[in-house]
Amino acid sequence: MAHAISTTRTRPAVRRLTTVLALGVATTAAVAAAVVGASPAQAADGDGWVRVGHLSPDTKSVDVTLTSLKGGQVVMDLDDVTYGQVSPYEALPTGTYVVSMTAADAPADDAEPMISTNVTVESGQPLTALAYGPNDDLRTEVLTDDLTAPAPGEAKLRLVQAANVTDTVDVATTTGTTIAADAPFGSATRYASVDAGPWTLDLTGDDVEGSADVDLAAGSVNTLFVLDNSSGGLTVVPVVDSASTAETPQGGVQTGGGYLAEHASDEAPGETRGGFWASVLGFLRIG
Numbered sequence: 001m002a003h004a005i006s007t008t009r010t011r012p013a014v015r016r017l018t019t020v021l022a023l024g025v026a027t028t029a030a031v032a033a034a035v036v037g038a039s040p041a042q043a044a045d046g047d048g049w050v051r052v053g054h055l056s057p058d059t060k061s062v063d064v065t066l067t068s069l070k071g072g073q074v075v076m077d078l079d080d081v082t083y084g085q086v087s088p089y090e091a092l093p094t095g096t097y098v099v100s101m102t103a104a105d106a107p108a109d110d111a112e113p114m115i116s117t118n119v120t121v122e123s124g125q126p127l128t129a130l131a132y133g134p135n136d137d138l139r140t141e142v143l144t145d146d147l148t149a150p151a152p153g154e155a156k157l158r159l160v161q162a163a164n165v166t167d168t169v170d171v172a173t174t175t176g177t178t179i180a181a182d183a184p185f186g187s188a189t190r191y192a193s194v195d196a197g198p199w200t201l202d203l204t205g206d207d208v209e210g211s212a213d214v215d216l217a218a219g220s221v222n223t224l225f226v227l228d229n230s231s232g233g234l235t236v237v238p239v240v241d242s243a244s245t246a247e248t249p250q251g252g253v254q255t256g257g258g259y260l261a262e263h264a265s266d267e268a269p270g271e272t273r274g275g276f277w278a279s280v281l282g283f284l285r286i287g
């Protein structure tokens with residue numbers, strides 16, 4: 001069941017989230033209906049973008065703040081963020097910021113952060129800051145996002161392996177095409193372009209498994225998070241990074257950093273989907 005985060009926005013004032021913009025712990029049956037996009041906020045020239053995600057299954061709701069390192073101004077304030085939720089992008093001036101997570105039920109006058117990390121915002125660059133892993137071994141990672149639009153009729157995706165119930169995971173389509181093989185915990189694939197449309201995915205880990213349906217819209221950029229489901233198995237939670245070229249941040253967005261740019265395919269356009277899915281193979285360690 002999806003949990004809600006909602007927002008009222010004044011910039012540069014504090015931002016609070018309470019409308020549905022990302023996903024809670026999704027069961028395999030609910031994933032197909034759970035794709036929710038979060039378009040980048042309108043940015044001034046020279047701004048970058050930051051969003052944050054809570055991927056620690058045994059960590060209760062947290063409050064998240066993003067504070068400028070210079071001056072200490074709070075520029076983002078998220079309340080009651082739960083497992084599986086990813087905020088929308090926040091447009092921010094270039095500079096270094098501190099992302100901190102505290103227990104949502106902690107006394108306001110004694111709210112020591114569970115974990116914090118620095119994020120350096122660069123002009124035109126979208127970033128995703130994640131907290132993942134078990135509560136007694138929380139980790140953070142900042143991913144560089146590539147919201148460059150795919151070709152017509154295609155979608156772009158990457159996969160993040162953040163499931164705690166298995167050290168590695170295999171992800172494949174029901175037609176037998178491998179997306180990721182032995183992807184270790186805390187790894188992320190590079191972006192790849194695939195045919196848009198519905199897919200059913202099978203997930204296999206160490207004595208755990210799961211399946212999920214995803215529907216990738218043409219022109220969208222997506223991150224597929226492999227997470228624990230409510231029954232101790234595996235699921236995929238898809239989050240739309242950018243729904244169309246109109247919603248892609250303009251000016252200085254990284255292009256050419258995706259997997260296909262570094263691993264040119266010999267397969268001609270229009271050949272089987274398997275070739276595109278196979279290009280997602282290969283991952284970066286993020287932990």
